[in-house]
Amino acid sequence: MELGLRLSLCVLLTLCAAGSARGGNILVWYTEGSHWINMKPMLETLVDRGHQVTVLTPEKSLYMNISETSRFHYESFDVSLSRKEMEDLLEESIRFFMYEMDQMNYLQIFLRFSEIMKIEMQYSLLYLDGVLKSETLMNKLKEGKYDLLLADPLFPGSDLVAEILDVPLVFSLRFSIAHNWERKCGQLPSPLSFVPVALSKLTDKMDFSERVLNFLFSQTTYCPLLFWTHCYALTSSPYACETMGRADIWLIRTYWDFDYPRPFIPNFKYIGGVHCRPAKPLPEEFVQSSGDAGIVVFTMGSLIHNITTERGNMIASALAQIPQKVVWRYKGEKPKTLGANTKIYDWIPQNDLLGHPKTRAFITHGGTNGIYEAIYHGVPMVGIPMFADQPDNLVHVKAKGAAVIMELNFMTTEDLRDAINTVITNKTYKESALRLSMIHHDRPMPPLDEAIFWIEYTMRNNGAKHLRVHAHELTWYQYYSLDVLAFLLSIVLLVTLLFIKTCSFCFQTCCNRKGKTKRKAE
Amino acid sequence: MELGLRLSLCVLLTLCAAGSARGGNILVWYTEGSHWINMKPMLETLVDRGHQVTVLTPEKSLYMNISETSRFHYESFDVSLSRKEMEDLLEESIRFFMYEMDQMNYLQIFLRFSEIMKIEMQYSLLYLDGVLKSETLMNKLKEGKYDLLLADPLFPGSDLVAEILDVPLVFSLRFSIAHNWERKCGQLPSPLSFVPVALSKLTDKMDFSERVLNFLFSQTTYCPLLFWTHCYALTSSPYACETMGRADIWLIRTYWDFDYPRPFIPNFKYIGGVHCRPAKPLPEEFVQSSGDAGIVVFTMGSLIHNITTERGNMIASALAQIPQKVVWRYKGEKPKTLGANTKIYDWIPQNDLLGHPKTRAFITHGGTNGIYEAIYHGVPMVGIPMFADQPDNLVHVKAKGAAVIMELNFMTTEDLRDAINTVITNKTYKESALRLSMIHHDRPMPPLDEAIFWIEYTMRNNGAKHLRVHAHELTWYQYYSLDVLAFLLSIVLLVTLLFIKTCSFCFQTCCNRKGKTKRKAE
Structure with a gap:
């Protein structure tokens, strides 16, 4: 009790004394998709705390809906890309990762992946041009006298603009490919013997051959970094890593509930689960009617709307064979084999469902946001990963004992049914999920408050350069x-x-x- | 405001829900000198929060006064060493570091230092024997059913006893020689190119020759570790580093106000300034009478009672020449040159004096506790280091712009007077001290609360093994x-x-x- 009071008093004193009396003026770099979902709770809280938040938004954004809330200011910029071109690239990526990859050899995969990455980079550059080459916008931003730029570096260029505007920079990042930006630009120490590189599907416990693989992964995935530097060269600064390395704070969206313990440095803060919140009561009768068996929540994320008819039928007939009721978020054609226990919805209140006491398991594609909601509420998972970081994410949860992993293109009805039954009936999965939930909640500060603290910290101290390691000034051999x-x-x-x-x-x-x-x- | 409230609510919920409802049963390893000063505020707070605290105390302790407070339980043990022998070693060390060292060549210093270290180790072993070889005590400890052992590893053996009692172990440590324990046993990553080893008097900004020196220091100071392993071998466990490495949490008594930013790992928590607290009003008229010039606080720490008459006179006449009034803690003979502006005391309320608005500077031997109190209150320093970590500590504060360093045996009256005048009149020293103070206070949780949080965390989770890096299981070449x-x-x-x-x-x-x-x- 006393600690709590003293703590709040201290934070209060610090914050009041040092700058939250005057609301800050924050510029937010554009983001898309699930990255916007992570950014929004931070921005909402910043507005609640009296700061002015201006969000840079591409006019043809696929996900950022300017009209959805009037709580932020929006500063829109034009991108010389049609909405169709963007949607096409997204479709192409999904098709490659979900279906084509399984029928390709390694060389084909590498070439196709590089091709997609290159187009993505070119598009990102067009976005950046939309900001940098618009004199009107840049002047407006300069006159805005911002105290801070907040950005997800996956959407490139924020570091360059922060440099031009001469404002402190805070990154919010899930990971970069092979952790290249964190390692090379942020100087995050990552011994390859127990820190698996991102997307490697390895854990912190590696045998010799896995350590060799991890080492090779860390080297081969330099390519995206090369693209990256190349991109920057086009836009005047040849020192991509150097400008990124000047970021004051890196808010990393994991924590030791999900990630393996690893070395880090004082300006890296782990805020995994920043978007999580307690569940609200559900009006849904379907959940209440599930009885003792409870319910299973099933969603494949915001990017996947449908799967092939054959896979849909296979999944539906597996779901029909379990005693639980199933809440399935699915926009595709209604499968013929759909059981009476399964209900399909266009949209579900995922967090409220996961937090419901009747929820027994979560079938997920393995996006970090969904996984974190399941960890927050202590729900065991069946993972059906598809692309990007999803396979790697689920390896984390599996290694920590709270998930079983399936392969969409190879699993049978029986496999899926057994997997769901296993995570529900074998108590160790629920126990592991609860242990991860305990680790998630039992920390000095909830992740959202910690994120806000360091954003405000950077504003009131006009940067946080005293938290940066001197390694930034050394060559690799030094x-x-x-x-x-x-x-x-x-x-x-x-x-x-x-x-x-x-x-x-x-x-x-x-x-x-x-x-x-x-x-x-x- | 809202963040503060939400934060306190969260900590409250976490703590209440997870175990602070039932008071824990904590065993505390013996400490001495300034280390006991650091330990006490933590123990007081633990008792305030309803935990039972039992302190292991050698019967002939030089510093731990069993009768001084009845808030802790004491469990005393006998050591086959006379108080005289202990006092002699202390005197011998001080004499060596203060006077003899300046007249020795490197080889002589190394040999004498090794000799002193060896005796110290032998004495430490006698302390450990006092615990381990007393069947009555060990049985009592086993029956005590402790939830945690809290120890400063500088006083060896706690890890072995934690292992025998099978209880979680939390270390509270300022540093080990060359950071050997943190690096080798705790797996704290310490790249020698920007992390100076303890006692090296180097900063994080090193040129080539300094980096060579740092590398050599890190290697030569293996000797104490060898002694250490040797000592353990005598007491049955040959794996000193392995048992130390099983500690759940390492509470390191520095922070980025005093220390250079460096890599660390999830079970290392930086709680520098854990003993600091706001100043209480002073009844002392002397301070009030100082007028606009203000006062200077001067103490050489709890170990040094007097210096040579010649040095005493030199210092006193320097103090007599400054416009400030001087509060000098000194137990030696009253110097003849003492000015009217200087008052000598047996003991001073150092923290309350440093926190007084009239205090302009702090003349200190450079112990971490005093430095941290000065940082807490934002007071610039004149350092006169003598031994142990003091020269290195003062290099830290000097590198951060808040101190000038003097050499006791070589400074003149003018040097000291000028140094005091410089830190008072040159505004950059005060500004740097205030900047360090800001860094000290502006963090998510005050250090004492953070220490308590992680101690209670370890108790309610029965250890914190999920925060340990897998590096513990690897060989050095792996x-x-x-x-x-x-x-x-x-x-x-x-x-x-x-x-x-x-x-x-x-x-x-x-x-x-x-x-x-x-x-x-x-």
Whole structure:
């Protein structure tokens, strides 16, 4: 009790004294999709706390709906891309990851992946051009006198604009490919022996061959970074990593409930589950009618609307065979095999459902947001990963004992039915989910408050450069003390060499003398 | 406001729900000197929060006064050492560091230092024997059913006893020599290129020669670790580092106000300034009478009672020449040159004086506790370091712009007077001190609350093993992926060799054929 009171008093004093009396002026870089879902609760809270929030929004955004709330200011910019082109790329990516990849060899996968990444980068650059090359907008931003730029670096260019506007920069990031930005630009130490690179599907416990793989992954995935630098070169700054590295705070959207314990540095803050919140009561009778068996919540995320008819029927008939009632978020054609226990919805209140006491399991594609909601409420999972970070995310939850993983294209009705039954009836899954939930909740500060704290901290201190490690100023060989080792090694070698030479000289002189003595004696 | 309230509510809910309803049963390992000063505020707060605290105390403790408070239980143990022997070692160490060292060459220093360290280790072992070899005490401890052992690992053996009693272990540590325990046993990553080893007097900004020095320091100071392992071998467990590495939480008594930003891991928590508290009003008229000039606070710490008469006179006449009034804590003979502006006291309320608005500077020997009180209150410092971590501590504060360093045996009256005048009149020192103070106060949780949080966390979760990195299970060459590199390098070599052999074979075959054709043509 006393600790709580003292704590609130302290935070209060700090915040009131140091700047939250005057609301800050925050510029937010555009985001899309599930990244916007993560950003919004932070922005809402910032507005609640008296800050002015201005969001940069592409006019043809697929996800950011300017009209949806008037709580933020919006600053829109034009992108020379049609909505159709953007939708096409998204469709293309999904098709590649969901279906084509399974029929390709490694070379084909690599080439197709590189191609998609390249188009994505080109599109991102067009977005950036929309901001940077609009003189009107840039002038408006300069006149805006912002105290901070908040950005998800997955949507590139924020670091460059922060530099131009000369304002502190806070990143909110789930991960970059192979953790390249965190490692190379943010100087986050990541020993490859127990820190698996992002997307590798490895855990912190790796055998020798897995460590070799992890090492190779960390090297091969340099390509996106190369694209990246190349992109930046086009837009005037050749030092992508350097400008990214000037970010004051990196808010990383994981925590030790989901992630493996790993080294980090003072300006990296782990705010996984920042969007989670308690469940609201459900008006839904369907859930109440499920009796003791309870319900299963099933969604494939905001990007996937439908799957093939065959897969849909297979899934539906698996769901029909379990004793639970199933709430399925699905926009595709109604499967013929749909059981009486399964109800399909266009949209579901996912968080409220996961927080319902009758919920027994969560069938998920493995997006971080959904996984975090399940961790928050302590619900075991059946994962059907599809693309991007989803397979890797589910490996995390599986390694921590709270999930079973299925493969969409290869699982049978029986596989899925058994998997659902397993996570529900085998108590260890529920226990692991509850343990992760405990780790999630039992921390000094809830993730949303921690995110807000560090955003406001950066504003009131006009940056947080005193939390940055000096590693930013070192070359890679200096960082690993390779120059020091080389220097010391050469000294050792030199001394050894001198010693050997001296010995051999002494030995020779000695022999020669003996030889002479011998010859004389003869 | 809302954040504060929500925060306190959250901490309250977490704490109430998860175990602080039932008071825990905490065993505290013995400490001495300034380490006891750090430990006490934590123990007081734990008692305030309803926990039962039992402190292991050597019967002939030099600093722990069993009768001073009845708020803790004390469990005393006998040590086969006389108080005289302990006092002699202390005197000997102080004499060595304060006077003898300046007249010795490096080899003499190393030999004498090793000798003192060895005796200290032998004495520590006698303390440990006092606990481990007392069957009565060990049985009592086993029956005590403790929930946690809290220890400063500088006083060795707690990890072994935690293992025997099978209770979670929380360390509270300022530093170990060359950070050996943190690095080797705790798996704290410490790149030697920007993390200076403890006692090195280096900062995070090192040129090449300093990085070479830092590297060498990190290697030469293995000796104490060897002693340590040797000591443990005597007491049955040969795996000193392994048992230390099983500690659940390491509470490190620094923070980014005092320390250079560096990598750390999830079970390392930085609680520097854990003993600091707001100043109480002073009844002292002397301070009030100082007028606009203000006062200077001067203390050489709890270990040093007096200095030579000559040095005493020199210091006193420097103090007599400054416009401030001086509050000097000093138990030695009253110097003849003492000015009217200087008042000598046996004991001073140091924290209340440092927090007084009239205080302009702090003359300190550079102990961490005093430095942290000055940082807490934003007071610039003049450092006169003597031994142990004091020179290194003051380098930290100097590097951050809030201190000037003097050498006791070489400074003149003018040097000291000028140094005091500089930190008072040159505004940058006060500004730096205030900036450090701001960094100290502006964090999500005050250090004492954070320490308590993690102690209670470890109790309610019966350990915190899920925060430990997997690096503990790796050998050093696995940690640095040297086996992986060797493997990949040999493959590259093999392929290159095969390629060269094939080429040379083809070339030879080709040449031979040409030769034959030529010969035929001839």
